[in-house]
Amino acid sequence: MKSEHIPKATIKRLAMYVQVLETLKREGSQVVSSELLARTCSVNPSQIRKDLAYFGEFGVRGVGYHVQDLIYSIKHSLGVDRVWKCALVGVGNLGKALLRHQDFKFRGFDIVGAFDCDPFKIGEEISGLEVVCTRRLKDAVKELGIEIGLITTPVNRAQRAANFLIEAGVKGIINYSPAMLTVPADIYVEYVDFFHHFYSVAFSITLDRHQERLGSNDEADEDD
Known part of the structure; x- marks a missing residue:
């Protein structure tokens, strides 16, 4: 390099x-x-x-x-010519969708643990993974060799999830929550905000329509 x-x-x-x-x-x-x-x-x-x-x-x-x-x-x-073990924290609708997404494993990111603090979700099985209490995250990271954490919790629980991941020894976090996380300097965080793409598409459409209106006005002025 x-x-x-x-x-x-x-x-x-x-x-x-x-x-x-x-x-x-x-x-x-x-x-x-x-x-x-x-x-x-x-x-x-x-x-x-x-x-x-x-x-x-x-x-x-x-x-x-x-x-x-x-x-x-x-x-x-x-560094993606090997398998990276991942843990997902927050087994709501988005978390379940990601657990069922086959492309993660195909691209070398194997979600090997699913964690939540909701007692009604603990014990549930999704795509072959049993949802485990978040307090067991540290043991799982050590036993399974987990290096990357995915946060799919509600915004008010994202920092707590990040704290659990960091204390467990995870060095990289993919945060699907809109919360901005406070982490040590040696922790790598990527934010995934779907609405950024919505904003970009909406702006592009708005700009095109604005330019079309300007073009129509110019043509009308020429006709006058």
Whole structure:
């Protein structure tokens, strides 16, 4: 790796490249050009080359990238060429949906523990996992080798869930709750807010309509 200071935007694009490459692999493609990969990912070919350059030299001039080799290289560089054990805290509707989502294991993130403090949920079985009391999280992290925690609790319980995960020894947290967490400097947190995407789409539609109205007004002025 050429630099430890890699922008988060680059990491997100690399994850997108892997998804596209895996689709191409399933479709039977063995080689892909930077132009095709860029067009599929809606980025410039130069951006792809720049992103990959953080991790070394890839591709063959005049040929392109070997799909399988590039998938392996990106996954290895990102540290996702192995299985990461995960724990989910908060077994509500969203938590249950994530536990039933098969893509986590397919992409190397195996949710091996489900935890909640609600006595009515403890003991329930979801996708082969028994919901366990959150107070048993520390033992489970040690026994199962859990490294990443997913928080899907209501907003008022998210910090408490984070505290349990941190005390248990988890170093990375994916927070699906809208709560902003207070964590030590050596704990990595990613926030997943579905409404960010709603806002982005709503803004794009609003902007298009605004520009259409401006265009209509300009045409009306010309007619006058």
